[in-house]
Amino acid sequence: MNGSKSMLKLAAAALSKGLQESPLKSGLAEKGNFCRTVFLTRRYSAECSGKETNPTSKKSDSGEIDVEIPVKFDLHLLESGPSQVTTTNKEELMKIYTDMQIIRRAEIAADMLFKSQMIRGFCHLYDGQEAVSVGLERALSYDDNVITAYRDHGIFLGRGGTVFELFSELMGKRTGCALGKGGSMHLYHREHNFWGGWGIVGTTPPLGAGLAFGQKYEKKPNVTAAIYGDGAGNQGQLFEAQNLAALWNLPLILVIENNHFGMGTAEWRSSKKTTHYDRVSYIPGIKTDGMDVFAVGEAFKLCKEHCLSGKGPITLEADTYRYHGHSMSDPGSTYRSRQEIQGMRQERDPIERVRKIILKEELATNEELKDLDKQIRHEVDEASAKAREAEFPGEEELFANIYKADSGLIVTGCDRKHSKVQMS
Amino acid sequence: MVRRRFSFGLVSRLSSPIYGRSPCSGGIWTPCLGQKRSFMTAKDLVESEEPEKKVTNRINMFSAINQALHTVLDSDPKSYVFGEDVGFGGVFRCTTALRDKFGRHRVFNTPLCEQAIVGFGIGLASMGNRAIAEIQFADYIFPALDQIVNEAAKYRYRSGNLFNCGGLTVRAPYGAVGHGGHYHSQSPEAFFCHVPGIKVVIPRSPSQAKGLLLASIRDPNPVVFFEPKWLYRLAVEEVPVDDYTLPLSSAEVMRKGSDITLVGWGAQLAIMEEACDEVSKLGISCELIDLRTLIPWDKELVEDSVNKTGRLLAPVTGGFGAEIAASITNSCFLRLQAPVSRVCGLDTPFPLVFEPFYMPTKNKIVDAIKASVNF
Numbered sequence: 160m161n162g163s164k165s166m167l168k169l170a171a172a173a174l175s176k177g178l179q180e181s182p183l184k185s186g187l188a189e190k191g192n193f194c195r196t197v198f199l200t201r202r203y204s205a206e207c208s209g210k211e212t213n214p215t216s217k218k219s220d221s222g223e224i225d226v227e228i229p230v231k232f233d234l235h236l237l238e239s240g241p242s243q244v245t246t247t248n249k250e251e252l253m254k255i256y257t258d259m260q261i262i263r264r265a266e267i268a269a270d271m272l273f274k275s276q277m278i279r280g281f282c283h284l285y286d287g288q289e290a291v292s293v294g295l296e297r298a299l300s301y302d303d304n305v306i307t308a309y310r311d312h313g314i315f316l317g318r319g320g321t322v323f324e325l326f327s328e329l330m331g332k333r334t335g336c337a338l339g340k341g342g343s344m345h346l347y348h349r350e351h352n353f354w355g356g357w358g359i360v361g362t363t364p365p366l367g368a369g370l371a372f373g374q375k376y377e378k379k380p381n382v383t384a385a386i387y388g389d390g391a392g393n394q395g396q397l398f399e400a401q402n403l404a405a406l407w408n409l410p411l412i413l414v415i416e417n418n419h420f421g422m423g424t425a426e427w428r429s430s431k432k433t434t435h436y437d438r439v440s441y442i443p444g445i446k447t448d449g450m451d452v453f454a455v456g457e458a459f460k461l462c463k464e465h466c467l468s469g470k471g472p473i474t475l476e477a478d479t480y481r482y483h484g485h486s487m488s489d490p491g492s493t494y495r496s497r498q499e500i501q502g503m504r505q506e507r508d509p510i511e512r513v514r515k516i517i518l519k520e521e522l523a524t525n526e527e528l529k530d531l532d533k534q535i536r537h538e539v540d541e542a543s544a545k546a547r548e549a550e551f552p553g554e555e556e557l558f559a560n561i562y563k564a565d566s567g568l569i570v571t572g573c574d575r576k577h578s579k580v581q582m583s
Numbered sequence: 584m585v586r587r588r589f590s591f592g593l594v595s596r597l598s599s600p601i602y603g604r605s606p607c608s609g610g611i612w613t614p615c616l617g618q619k620r621s622f623m624t625a626k627d628l629v630e631s632e633e634p635e636k637k638v639t640n641r642i643n644m645f646s647a648i649n650q651a652l653h654t655v656l657d658s659d660p661k662s663y664v665f666g667e668d669v670g671f672g673g674v675f676r677c678t679t680a681l682r683d684k685f686g687r688h689r690v691f692n693t694p695l696c697e698q699a700i701v702g703f704g705i706g707l708a709s710m711g712n713r714a715i716a717e718i719q720f721a722d723y724i725f726p727a728l729d730q731i732v733n734e735a736a737k738y739r740y741r742s743g744n745l746f747n748c749g750g751l752t753v754r755a756p757y758g759a760v761g762h763g764g765h766y767h768s769q770s771p772e773a774f775f776c777h778v779p780g781i782k783v784v785i786p787r788s789p790s791q792a793k794g795l796l797l798a799s800i801r802d803p804n805p806v807v808f809f810e811p812k813w814l815y816r817l818a819v820e821e822v823p824v825d826d827y828t829l830p831l832s833s834a835e836v837m838r839k840g841s842d843i844t845l846v847g848w849g850a851q852l853a854i855m856e857e858a859c860d861e862v863s864k865l866g867i868s869c870e871l872i873d874l875r876t877l878i879p880w881d882k883e884l885v886e887d888s889v890n891k892t893g894r895l896l897a898p899v900t901g902g903f904g905a906e907i908a909a910s911i912t913n914s915c916f917l918r919l920q921a922p923v924s925r926v927c928g929l930d931t932p933f934p935l936v937f938e939p940f941y942m943p944t945k946n947k948i949v950d951a952i953k954a955s956v957n958f
Binding site: 279280281331339340341342344345358359360361390391393394395396421422423424428429430493551552554556557558561570 | 667668671693694695696699722723767929930931932934935937940941
């Protein structure tokens with residue numbers, strides 16, 4: 160322990176040259192296993208020298224706003240990356256801000272609902288990662304497929320799910336998107352091609368490969384985004400899916416939401432190689448700042464073009480962060496320092512950066528944004544109250560849809576006497 | 584090797600665990616895997632191997648399992664504990680303090696890769712080590728099913744005894760907890776009971792867990808050890824502090840009776856006990872058997888019990904009850920006074936909000952007992 164502490168101090172001293180004063184510096188004084196986690200945010204501070212906390216944007220005469228993407232994209236087997244400048248306008252910015260704020264408020268409300276036991280089971284919160292879900296929607300349409308793992312509240316809302324459906328599903332009510340039978344980990348949206356919501360780690364890449372094959376077969380100008388986390392990066396079926404997708408040239412974007420912790424295990428403790436976008440020697444990849452909605456949007460645009468031009472799959476690694484623990488039973492502070500989480504909130508919060516651009520370009524005043532926040536909070540609270548009043552699914556749902564309806568099958572318990580239900 | 588048979592006095596000597604509600608689910612037919620043993624009736628009183636006064640501690644199940652792991656790592660320098668998050672103590676605290684005491688080379692975390700965890704464990708065990716692999720939830724054991732079924736179970740057989748992975752023990756928390764949903768509540772033990780070459784062991788209480796786990800780890804065959812997660816904190820009992828084992832493939836009669844035999848394992852025995860208490864008010868005397876080892880299971884003890892009572896009910900978790908039912912019907916047919924019945928979870932995936940409907944509750948078991956007795 161002592162040896163590693165002094166090594167850490169040397170390394171920190173080397174890094175602290177030319178860095179701005181940051182709340183993270185005090186993180187170096189922390190004892191124990193948290194020391195190394197400081198490097199996560201420090202890398203970004205080193206690269207951006209404060210540009211992230213004060214994003215650069217420029218308004219043109221036509222009202223369009225050019226926003227700089229400070230963190231460079233890391234490329235693997237790609238000749239050129241996306242532009243480091245993205246163009247947007249007031250409408251888009253306000254929509255992005257609203258969408259992300261809705262996700263944030265919904266997650267905070269879900270936290271409170273879980274603690275008051277209105278939500279049972281498991282609840283994996285998405286706050287901090289809003290930029291990935293909203294950035295994805297900047298580039299993909301509702302005709303593109305999206306499939307993700309169990310941290311799916313934000314993706315569901317991004318895909319056009321309503322907060323009321325979300326809360327209903329979390330509470331197991333009939334008005335939920337899956338009739339209350341799926342719960343937090345199994346959210347779906349059929350019309351907008353959100354294929355769920357999957358509980359088992361590592362399951363989404365092969366499923367996504369299948370979806371992509373279907374799209375390619377039907378010659379649709381669409382792609383599939385199969386999202387997984389850094390913990391799933393070491394699952395065998397990911398490797399199998401990568402080979403399949405590349406072999407058959409599928410329009411599959413393998414999206415890895417790298418929040419650096421697989422439950423409580425930091426990436427360097429579980430993975431020989433901590434980056435994912437460059438793990439496969441035959442699939443190109445791009446790594447983007449996952450806390451910057453514009454960076455994510457540009458990266459997804461490039462990935463979609465890549466896939467639709469018939470070049471096969473591509474990996475998109477979004478370097479992101481979750482503020483809450485892995486799930487509601489994880490306080491999230493035993494394997495990382497509170498200072499790191501605070502630092503992320505202060506330096507890389509996705510909503511804050513968009514707020515700063517809006518204020519800087521004078522698209523809205525502080526008061527107007529505050530009013531918007533209040534309105535969103537009110538809507539979320541209303542949805543939560545409405546969901547609480549909703550009914551649970553009826554007993555007929557217990558036996559419904561095990562097999563296809565009208566199969567003429569009868570579900571029984573093992574004794575075939577006491578429980579006998581005709582499957583309608 | 585001394586044959587062990589248990590006195591019923593032993594059961595009352597240990598204070599009974601404190602339980603709450605318990606879950607059950609599903610049913611699958613499995614082939615018969617018996618083990619020949621000498622004739623034994625449930626009535627015999629036996630000499631107990633346990634000395635009259637043992638030093639015990641009042642602890643819960645995860646602490647008992649923790650003690651067992653400490654004992655193994657202490658006594659055998661070639662034993663290893665590994666799995667997801669075991670280093671800091673594990674998500675259920677079963678591996679607390681092991682890494683601090685025995686070091687990172689013997690107690691270590693693995694990445695998130697169940698198939699590789701078990702495969703790696705098989706390799707490690709083949710080198711003569713005790714490999715104790717943890718699968719974080721039994722619901723996630725399915726990627727490893729191939730390794731367990733196709734590799735671990737068959738290694739000794741297909742190599743003509745040149746190689747074996749007997750030192751492998753796979754531990755996994757299983758079973759419902761009331762709010763676990765689809766993927767934190769499953770009872771998959773029946774999937775493994777099809778497989779000759781491995782053993783499947785399930786304890787019902789802290790003292791049983793410690794003894795059975797020590798026996799499983801030291802057994803020269805690969806063992807899959809399912810721990811009822813619902814009981815980790817809930818079940819508290821006086822557990823002997825020393826190193827002791829309980830025999831595998833030996834069922835235990837928890838309660839003597841004359842009207843009907845009930846067979847079960849794990850957390851569900853608590854509910855079965857409640858059901859037995861309720862029907863005893865109606866004058867029905869139940870014999871309650873904890874199978875403890877599912878394969879190879881103690882057929883003789885169950886047969887003797889059914890020959891005495893004439894009725895069998897298996898309100899089982901995970902579907903192995905079908906095998907027990909088939910086997911007993913075959914061997915005790917003329918003695919049976921009622922059809923062998925089972926009370927299981929419903930034939931649906933383990934549900935979310937419907938869990939209370941799904942489970943074989945005390946009332947369902949009471950109804951089944953009454954139906955059998957009044958047949």
